[in-house]
Amino acid sequence: MSTTTNGRTAAKAPGNDKLAEAATWLDDRVGLATLAKKQIRKVFPDHWSFMLGEIALWSFVVLLLTGTFLTLWFKPSMTEVTYNGSYDLLRGVKMSEAYESALHLSFDVRGGLLMRQIHHWAANLFIAAMLVHLMRIFLTGAFRKPRELNWVIGSLLLLLGTLEGFTGYSLPDDLLSGTGIRAADGFMLAVPVVGTYVSFFLFGGQFPGDDIIPRLFTAHILLLPGILLALIGAHMLLLVFHKHTQWPGPGRTNDNVVGYPLLPVYTAKAGGFFFIVFGATALMGGLFTINPVWKFGPYDPSQVTAGSQPDWYMGWPDGALRIMPNWETHLWGFTLSWNVFLPIIVLPGVVFTAVLLLPFLEAWITGDKREHHLLQRPRNAPSRTALLVALMTFYGILWEASGNDLIATHFHLNLNYITYFNRIMVFVGPVLAFIITRRWCISLQRADRDRLLHGYESGIIMRSPEGAYAEKHLPISVDEAYTLTARDRVELPPPPGEVDSNGVANRKARGEGLRWRVRNFWFSHDIEKPTRTELEEAHHHAEHELSVRDDGHQHLTESGYTGDYELDGTPADGHQFDGRHDISGDELRKGH
Amino acid sequence: MTTHQEPEPGNDEAVATTAHGTTPAVVGDPIADPGLPPHEPRPTDVDPHAERRAERQVATLFGLSTLFAILFVVSYFVFDVGKNPTVIAGYGASNVALGVTLGLALLLIGIGAIQWARKLMSDVEIVEMRHPASSSEQDRADAVAALDQGISDSGIARRPLLRNSLIGALAALGLPAVVALRDLGPLPRGDLAVTVWKKGMRLVNDVAGTPIKPSDVEIGQLINGEPAVFFEDKPNGEPKFEGTRLNDAKTKAAIIIVRMKPEDITPPKGRENWGVEGILCYSKICTHVGCPISLWEQQTHHLLCPCHQSTFDLADGGKVIFGPAARSLPQLPIMVDSEGYLVAQSDFTEPVGPSYWERG
Numbered sequence: 027m028s029t030t031t032n033g034r035t036a037a038k039a040p041g042n043d044k045l046a047e048a049a050t051w052l053d054d055r056v057g058l059a060t061l062a063k064k065q066i067r068k069v070f071p072d073h074w075s076f077m078l079g080e081i082a083l084w085s086f087v088v089l090l091l092t093g094t095f096l097t098l099w100f101k102p103s104m105t106e107v108t109y110n111g112s113y114d115l116l117r118g119v120k121m122s123e124a125y126e127s128a129l130h131l132s133f134d135v136r137g138g139l140l141m142r143q144i145h146h147w148a149a150n151l152f153i154a155a156m157l158v159h160l161m162r163i164f165l166t167g168a169f170r171k172p173r174e175l176n177w178v179i180g181s182l183l184l185l186l187g188t189l190e191g192f193t194g195y196s197l198p199d200d201l202l203s204g205t206g207i208r209a210a211d212g213f214m215l216a217v218p219v220v221g222t223y224v225s226f227f228l229f230g231g232q233f234p235g236d237d238i239i240p241r242l243f244t245a246h247i248l249l250l251p252g253i254l255l256a257l258i259g260a261h262m263l264l265l266v267f268h269k270h271t272q273w274p275g276p277g278r279t280n281d282n283v284v285g286y287p288l289l290p291v292y293t294a295k296a297g298g299f300f301f302i303v304f305g306a307t308a309l310m311g312g313l314f315t316i317n318p319v320w321k322f323g324p325y326d327p328s329q330v331t332a333g334s335q336p337d338w339y340m341g342w343p344d345g346a347l348r349i350m351p352n353w354e355t356h357l358w359g360f361t362l363s364w365n366v367f368l369p370i371i372v373l374p375g376v377v378f379t380a381v382l383l384l385p386f387l388e389a390w391i392t393g394d395k396r397e398h399h400l401l402q403r404p405r406n407a408p409s410r411t412a413l414l415v416a417l418m419t420f421y422g423i424l425w426e427a428s429g430n431d432l433i434a435t436h437f438h439l440n441l442n443y444i445t446y447f448n449r450i451m452v453f454v455g456p457v458l459a460f461i462i463t464r465r466w467c468i469s470l471q472r473a474d475r476d477r478l479l480h481g482y483e484s485g486i487i488m489r490s491p492e493g494a495y496a497e498k499h500l501p502i503s504v505d506e507a508y509t510l511t512a513r514d515r516v517e518l519p520p521p522p523g524e525v526d527s528n529g530v531a532n533r534k535a536r537g538e539g540l541r542w543r544v545r546n547f548w549f550s551h552d553i554e555k556p557t558r559t560e561l562e563e564a565h566h567h568a569e570h571e572l573s574v575r576d577d578g579h580q581h582l583t584e585s586g587y588t589g590d591y592e593l594d595g596t597p598a599d600g601h602q603f604d605g606r607h608d609i610s611g612d613e614l615r616k617g618h
Numbered sequence: 619m620t621t622h623q624e625p626e627p628g629n630d631e632a633v634a635t636t637a638h639g640t641t642p643a644v645v646g647d648p649i650a651d652p653g654l655p656p657h658e659p660r661p662t663d664v665d666p667h668a669e670r671r672a673e674r675q676v677a678t679l680f681g682l683s684t685l686f687a688i689l690f691v692v693s694y695f696v697f698d699v700g701k702n703p704t705v706i707a708g709y710g711a712s713n714v715a716l717g718v719t720l721g722l723a724l725l726l727i728g729i730g731a732i733q734w735a736r737k738l739m740s741d742v743e744i745v746e747m748r749h750p751a752s753s754s755e756q757d758r759a760d761a762v763a764a765l766d767q768g769i770s771d772s773g774i775a776r777r778p779l780l781r782n783s784l785i786g787a788l789a790a791l792g793l794p795a796v797v798a799l800r801d802l803g804p805l806p807r808g809d810l811a812v813t814v815w816k817k818g819m820r821l822v823n824d825v826a827g828t829p830i831k832p833s834d835v836e837i838g839q840l841i842n843g844e845p846a847v848f849f850e851d852k853p854n855g856e857p858k859f860e861g862t863r864l865n866d867a868k869t870k871a872a873i874i875i876v877r878m879k880p881e882d883i884t885p886p887k888g889r890e891n892w893g894v895e896g897i898l899c900y901s902k903i904c905t906h907v908g909c910p911i912s913l914w915e916q917q918t919h920h921l922l923c924p925c926h927q928s929t930f931d932l933a934d935g936g937k938v939i940f941g942p943a944a945r946s947l948p949q950l951p952i953m954v955d956s957e958g959y960l961v962a963q964s965d966f967t968e969p970v971g972p973s974y975w976e977r978g
Contacts, residue, residue: 069746106861112700120860134700139713140720172751205909208869209925212907212972215810222810222974227802232809233869233908236862237802269748277654283746284654291735298731305725312717327865328824328844328872328902330910332924347907347942348926354944354973363973365942366907399748431927441927442940508649515647558648 070292071272071285075162080296082155082183084303085148086258091304092145093247099135101127102197102243104236113320121199121324124239128198128319144311149191151307153339156184164384164414166401168271170394174385176264181382183257186250188339193246195317195337199239202317204325205334207238216366234327274400274512276505283399333432338425343374345427349448381417390541391548405474406513408467409548415463416456423452464551471553474510477502478556479564501565511556516549654743662737672737679730686723693719806976811969813845813870814859815950820846821875821899821960829959830875832895838916841875842902844868845962870970872902872910873950875960876932878919886935892951894960899950900936901970904928906943908972921947945973 053059070076103123109116111126112133131138160180163169169177192210196203211233214225230237269283278284286292310316322331336344346369353364388410389395404411426433427448434441481499488496502510522538556564661668693715753761774781820829824842827849835841848868850858859867880896892898900921902910909925919933928941936947948970951963969977 067744069744104862136694136697136699136712137716139699139710140716143713143717205925209907209909215972215974216907218975220975222806222976225974226804226806227799230803232866234862234865235803268751269746276652277745279651281748283748284743286741287744290739291741294731294735294739298728298735301724301728301731303728305721305723305728307721308717308724309721310717312714312721325865327869328842328910330912330924332913334909334925344926350942352928352938352942352944356978359978360975361973361977362975363944365944366972369942397750431924445927445941504649504652505655508652511647511649556648561648 065266066289067287068266068269069283069285069287070270071278071283073273075166076270077299078155078159078162080299081303082152082159083258083262084300085152085155085307086254087300088148088304088307089145089152090251092141092148093251095141096131096138096145097247099127099131099138100124100197100243102240104199104234104239116320116323119324122239124197124199125319125324128200132320140308140311142311143314143316144307146195146316147310147314148307149194150316150338151303153184153187153191156180156187157339160184160381161414161418165404165411166271167398167407167410168401169385169388170398171389172397173264173268173271174389176261176268177385178382179257179261179264181378183254183261184381185378186254186257190246190250190254191337191339193242193250196242197239197246198317198319199325200319201322201325201329201331202319202334204234204327205330206336207242208233208327213366213370216363217371218360218362218367234325269399271399271401273509275509278400280398280400335428335432341428342421342424343370345424345430345448346370346373346452347428348430349424349427349445349452351449391544393541393545400512402513405467405470406552408464408471408552411467412460412464416460419455419459420452423448423455427452468551468553475553475556478507478510478561507561513555515554516552518546518549654745657742660737660741669738672733676730676734676738679726679733683723683726683730686719686726690716690719690723810870810971810974810977813965813970814847814867815845815871815962815965817962817964818955819962820955821873821952821962822846822849824872831958832897832954832960835875835877835897837877837879837896839877840912840914840916842912843873843875843899845871845873869908870901870903873899874902874912874914874921875899876914876919878933882919883933884935889935889949889951891953892949892963894952894954897952897960898932899952899960899962900930900932901948901950901966903971904943905938905945905947905970906941906972911947 101123105123106120107123107126109119109121109126109129111117111130113129116129128142131142133139163177163180192206196207196210211225211229214228215221217224225233228238228241229235230241270285272278272283272285286295323329335341347366350365350369353368355362355364427445430441430444430448433439433444481501484498484500486498488498490496519542521542522535662672663669693712697710697712697715699710699712752758769775821843822829822845824844827844827846829846830841830843848859848864848871852858857864875897876899877895877897883893883896883898885892902912904911904923904925906923906926906928909923911921911923911928911930913922913924914920915922919931920939921930921932921936923929923941923943926942928943929939930936930943930947931939932947936949938944938946948966948968950966952960953963955961
């Protein structure tokens with residue numbers, strides 16, 4: 027794409043015959059001008075939150091670059107060697123070749139430690155950016171038709187990125203990573219019926235054997251990155267095909283996309299952003315130590331360090347593993363390890379499937395089959411926002427649970443009580459989060475409605491002749507009012523009847539009834555945007571007060587008060603409290 | 619459900635064509651689209667001085683980037699890695715210098731490019747129309763027709779024999795694909811249930827391999843132990859266990875030896891003679907997912923796994939008293955040999971480490 031882009035642009039530049047010739051040569055053979063003429067000036071809208079996915083994309087490129095560098099020295103072998111390199115504390119120690127080459131990279135290859143650390147920081151960033159990007163997509167409704175499949179691809183990227191991270195940090199064969207693989211073996215063994223076979227096939231026999239590092243290496247540098255690359259390609263192609271979503275606003279509708287062209291603005295901005303991401307990870311790699319494998323020593327199955335923890339993104343299933351009650355069933359000579367199988371195999375599978383299905387679940391609830399290209403503010407989909415915050419809370423509690431030992435030691439708390447607390451909170455927390463978030467969103471919707479009807483708080487305090495104070499409200503701009511109202515109206519249909527319009531028993535009634543109840547729950551508390559009539563009434567009221575200003579004299583208004591208009595007669599609630607008017611049933615600040 | 623389309627007075631026709639499965643939009647509900655606001659010129663658009671200043675600024679950023687790229691090369695050759703890394707705040711000078719110079723060289727290009735875009739490239743917004751994701755009805759019909767034509771030409775529907783035998787052949791190809799992976803590993807034949815421990819094998823210290831006498835173990839002490847065979851050599855002078863074979867064996871045979879006051883111990887039935895003078899020996903491998911355990915609380919006789927905090931009471935047969943582990947820590951029966959050293963009475967009487975399906 028980039029060569030074509032350059033070629034075509036250059037071809038248009040006057041007096042640049044050589045490049046024009048080259049572009050013609052290329053187009054004669056691949057005929058990309060038809061595509062290029064549309065895409066070179068493709069419009070992308072601007073918003074900071076659209077950058078999150080870019081962070082993920084660019085950190086993946088950083089991973090490819092630094093990872094390639096690392097493969098030039100890393101030896102994925104479990105053959106035992108005696109270390110004889112530069113790091114004094116481990117000289118003479120027996121270790122696997124994998125660990126030895128990781129030490130060699132860190133101490134004897136100039137820039138090797140830097141590349142290792144950039145690679146590890148970028149990996150953490152990659153997954154973090156994907157997760158935050160996913161939350162942004164969900165909160166703004168960008169997953170709705172026609173983008174459901176891109177949501178699925180994105181979720182797969184998150185899953186595969188996590189596996190890629192695990193296989194990556196397992197490679198150095200240090201004590202910490204070996205402990206992680208050992209635990210992973212325990213997870214496999216807990217799978218009913220086939221677990222032992224899976225373990226023996228993966229490890230080439232008993233744990234640890236000498237096959238696991240080379241096998242993880244192949245998965246890490248070939249299999250998984252290959253699939254990731256293909257999926258990222260598909261993700262980008264769909265993005266180009268659908269065109270980016272945008273926030274509603276004046277002139278920004280569901281049928282257009284308003285923004286800046288790919289060339290030159292986004293070439294510079296997005297291309298420049300690659301250097302920012304690479305530069306930031308390079309600074310981190312230079313200044314912040316990550317995964318100092320030399321401090322852990324080589325893997326020894328009889329040793330472990332206290333506070334052993336996986337990389338951050340593996341934290342939440344690890345937390346589930348820690349707070350799971352110790353259930354195990356023995357039946358007919360077989361063992362079912364619920365204590366491991368449920369939290370580490372079943373739970374991530376269920377959560378991942380649920381994430382994958384979220385767009386389809388919401389579409390089923392709302393029954394919405396339209397194409398959506400305008401984003402929604404999180405407050406304008408209170409139940410959806412609340413659902414995500416509930417999921418985040420679930421994730422957060424489990425993530426926190428994976429640090430229960432560190433919380434206990436750092437805050438001098440009882441480890442057992444932390445665990446009991448988490449066992450309860452992992453169920454109660456999401457429910458509370460759902461309720462609080464939904465009410466919060468609804469309050470914000472109400473605030474928006476007030477702003478539309480009564481204007482904004484100007485910050486100007488008016489004092490009436492009698493000494494009452496009130497803040498003057500002024501109408502918001504048309505642009506803002508349009509933006510605030512550029513959202514769907516909710517109209518709940520009547521409940522489905524037991525019989526259809528022809529009087530025939532509705533066989534789908536039960537399913538439709540459930541769907542109706544869920545939909546009702548989903549939408550019923552939402553605050554509607556004002557109708558035109560409501561807006562006009564509110565404005566008429568304000569205008570009427572304004573009109574008083576013109577004569578500047580005592581004047582009887584509809585609301586039944588007159589006043590002296592020494593304060594320039596500007597509309598401000600509170601004038602009526604001047605002691606000369608009937609104020610029964612009136613409040614200082616009407617309608618606020 | 620019926621929800622109204624967004625108000626889009628500027629594009630009434632477009633709304634009607636793109637909004638699939640929805641009620642027609644209510645135009646101007648409740649406020650008409652005021653349209654794109656006019657473009658506001660930036661200082662660099664109207665002031666040639668500001669424009670030149672921005673140009674100089676961006677060029678300076680790119681120039682500094684070049685400088686840092688050169689400094690990276692200089693740092694590469696100036697700072698030594700290896701034996702005597704000059705240390706800055708605990709990190710190798712080479713790493714810090716390379717990281718900072720590379721980071722700044724990259725960042726400055728990025729900042730410069732973005733600054734160029736923001737200050738000097740046109741910031742007039744462009745409007746591009748969207749089209750529905752779906753193809754036109756005609757294209758769909760043509761595609762279906764082409765598909766039908768192709769399928770009909772192939773005759774796959776008319777010739778079930780061909781179709782079914784092809785499906786069979788393709789399915790059969792799955793067998794080689796699966797079978798070819800058979801040699802990934804041996805079948806588990808009870809390997810998980812046995813360790814290298816056997817009757818009379820000495821318990822030794824895991825660092826030096828020295829055998830242990832009961833008098834060497836103080837009350838409240840915990841010793842990380844291993845079978846003596848890990849430190850023994852074959853007749854040809856090579857170690858009996860080394861490399862990955864040693865790790866394979868260690869994974870199951872690692873032990874801990876603790877001594878408690880005999881009166882504190884409540885041995886399970888049948889294990890009364892498994893200890894020596896209050897000295898008991900347990901597997902070091904957690905029954906949860908297999909981490910080695912060694913956080914020993916001598917006052918309470920509790921042993922805590924650092925990975926997932928399963929806690930075992932060693933005075934009470936290694937019973938689980940907290941955490942996700944389901945099974946007690948397996949105990950190794952020990953005695954004293956003729957020379958007074960601690961030895962195993964037998965192998966573990968149950969599989970050590972994490973549970974598995976066939977364990978029973």
